[in-house]
Amino acid sequence: MGKSQVKKPKILVGFSEIAGYYVNLFVGLAELGYEVGYINNRYFKFQYNDYKKYNHPFLNYYIEICRKFRVENSLSSKVLCAILTPFVIGWITFKYDAFILGSDSTLLKYWEYKVLKFFKKKVIYVSLGSDTRPSIMNGIYKDDALGGKFSAPEAIQKFKQTKEKVRFFENHSDIFVNYPQHAHFNRKPFINGMQIGFPTRLTGVLIENKAKSSDSIRILHAPSRPLAKGTLIFRKVVEELKNEGLKIDWIEIVNKPNKEVLDELSKCDLVLDELYSDLPLGGLGTEAAVFGKPVIVGGYYAEFIYSEVPVQFIPPSFYVMPYQLKSTLRKLCLDPGLRRKAGLELREFIKTNWSHKVIASKYIDLILGIYDPSWIFDPENISYFNGWGLSQDEAIKNMGAILPFLDKSDADQVSHFLQHLKKDSELLEV
Numbered sequence: 001m002g003k004s005q006v007k008k009p010k011i012l013v014g015f016s017e018i019a020g021y022y023v024n025l026f027v028g029l030a031e032l033g034y035e036v037g038y039i040n041n042r043y044f045k046f047q048y049n050d051y052k053k054y055n056h057p058f059l060n061y062y063i064e065i066c067r068k069f070r071v072e073n074s075l076s077s078k079v080l081c082a083i084l085t086p087f088v089i090g091w092i093t094f095k096y097d098a099f100i101l102g103s104d105s106t107l108l109k110y111w112e113y114k115v116l117k118f119f120k121k122k123v124i125y126v127s128l129g130s131d132t133r134p135s136i137m138n139g140i141y142k143d144d145a146l147g148g149k150f151s152a153p154e155a156i157q158k159f160k161q162t163k164e165k166v167r168f169f170e171n172h173s174d175i176f177v178n179y180p181q182h183a184h185f186n187r188k189p190f191i192n193g194m195q196i197g198f199p200t201r202l203t204g205v206l207i208e209n210k211a212k213s214s215d216s217i218r219i220l221h222a223p224s225r226p227l228a229k230g231t232l233i234f235r236k237v238v239e240e241l242k243n244e245g246l247k248i249d250w251i252e253i254v255n256k257p258n259k260e261v262l263d264e265l266s267k268c269d270l271v272l273d274e275l276y277s278d279l280p281l282g283g284l285g286t287e288a289a290v291f292g293k294p295v296i297v298g299g300y301y302a303e304f305i306y307s308e309v310p311v312q313f314i315p316p317s318f319y320v321m322p323y324q325l326k327s328t329l330r331k332l333c334l335d336p337g338l339r340r341k342a343g344l345e346l347r348e349f350i351k352t353n354w355s356h357k358v359i360a361s362k363y364i365d366l367i368l369g370i371y372d373p374s375w376i377f378d379p380e381n382i383s384y385f386n387g388w389g390l391s392q393d394e395a396i397k398n399m400g401a402i403l404p405f406l407d408k409s410d411a412d413q414v415s416h417f418l419q420h421l422k423k424d425s426e427l428l429e430v
Contacts, residue, residue: 008033008035009096009098009364009368010034010095010096010098011029011036011098011099012036012039012092012095012096012098012099013026013036013038013101014038014039014100014101014105014107015041015042015101015105015106015107016040016042016102016105017040018103019128019282019283019284019286020199020200020258020283021126021128021199021283022040022100022103022126023040023051024199024200024201024356025199025356025359025360026054026055027050027051027054027356028201028357028360028361029360029363029364031054031356031360032361032364034360034364036054037056037059037092037096038054038055038059039063039107041105041106041107042070042105062084065077065080065081065084069081085107085108086108089107089108089111089112089115090115093115093116093119093121097121097122098121098122098123098367099116099121099122099123099124100126100363101113101124101125101173102125102127102131103126103128103131104130110168113173114172116172117172123172123173124173124174124175124176124363125169125176126177126178126193127178127179127193128179128193129278129388130388132162132165132166132182132183132185133162133182133184133387134162134182134184134185135154135158135159135162136155136159136387136398136399136402136414136417137182137184137386137387137388137390137398138387138389138390139227139228139276139388139389139394140225140388140389142225142227142389143225143226143227143228144225148227150394150398150401152401155402156402156405156406159402159410162185166185166186167185167187170186170187175191175366177193177196177366178190178192178377179192179193179194179278179279180377180381180382180383181279181301181304181382181388182278182387183377183379183382184379184382184385184413184417186379187379189377189378190377191366191371191375191377192308192376194308194313195309195310195313195372196359196363196375197353197354197358197362198281198282198283198354199354199355199356199360200286200287200290200350200356200359201355202290202347202355216247216248216249217246217247217270217332217333218249218267218268218270219248219249219270219271219272220252220253220265220267220268220271221234221250221252221253221271221272221273222254222264222271222284223254223274224254225389226254228276228388229274229277230274230275230298230322231252233275233325234272234275234325235252237325237326238250240326241326241330241333244330246330246333246334248333251264251267261284262287265287265290265293268288268293269336269339270293270294270296270333270339270343271284271293271294271296272296273285273288273296273297274297274389275298275322276300276386276388276389276390277297277299277301278299278301278386278387278388279297279299279301280297280299280302280314280315280317281295281315281317281346285297285315286354289315289343289346289347289349290347290350291343291347292343292346292347293346294317294332294338294339294343295317295318296317296328296329296332297320298320298324298325299320300322300384300386301384301386302320304384305319307383308377308381308382308384310374312353313353315346315349315350315353315354316342316345316346317346318342383420385417385418385420385421385424386421392421395421396418396422399414399421403418
């Protein structure tokens, strides 16, 4: 039975925001004609606000109350948010048929997932990274930990917590969307997020690169977590290229509102995103693609991606091994024609494959159970074990540091990770 032959489900998207993923998905569903609600109860840093015209007024009011509590530290808003939250959970449970939730987001200490399961609501859980990635494969500590140092006791605690949460979300969702590069705790087959894509609205204007080879090249780097994203190494590589005679304007902005990031994206010639990414294109790169700007992303998953993901689902960024960063950047700086061609190809990929409506339609297929079976990925087939935000050397050291303190079950799993990583690792240095 096709989508046009069944009653349209009412859908709630929440409860957080990651680089515009959920808000763009929500807008896509709304523009396809579905009755849909949106709740962002956690992240407000980047100011995605243009969803309001599509959202239910009551949910807009709830989001604003919680924003005042979390951002402005308003005591009255804190009290009102606490009072409203149980009511909101009940209200959305009876109003909506399907729920697209993710990124470890919750309104009330995960009780809403139990309520939704009790009332047999369709739940799709979406992971975009850190909520399911094992702590020993996660470089997030570089920016979050005191001094940026890896802590074995903290990593062990997070390792166990993440493993338990993945099991909870597997047990309380009908469909689990995850990525093979960080789905090591999944026990059941899941939907490969690489074959779903990243919902994107083409709101930016195509701005073609007009720089000549003799002009200064404007390179943008906008890290949310500078140490994990390799900012220090990027600066070093750029300085080395400048010393070779290349004219480069290095633009670096950190933790700015989305409006400021978009303004810089419109001005740059290319984007240098991350050094140790397990995705070929993240949130910043996707926004760059909207403007037709080429994107360089470094990451060890570049060596594995073509064995796990059909080529038609891989965005044409310059996704390269970390040691290839300097040569790739040099090549793009010297070839304005290549920059223009690559930017246009990336934009066309986003327009055709990752538009918010295309991705929203895929989620409708998931809700209705009419999706392509090839989207399913068995965790037994995972081949990548390096993670995100850290070098191969760092990942191996972190795994070795916690191994002696784990119980047998966890130790066996980490030993499995370590065995594969050592086998594949050449301990490459930039």
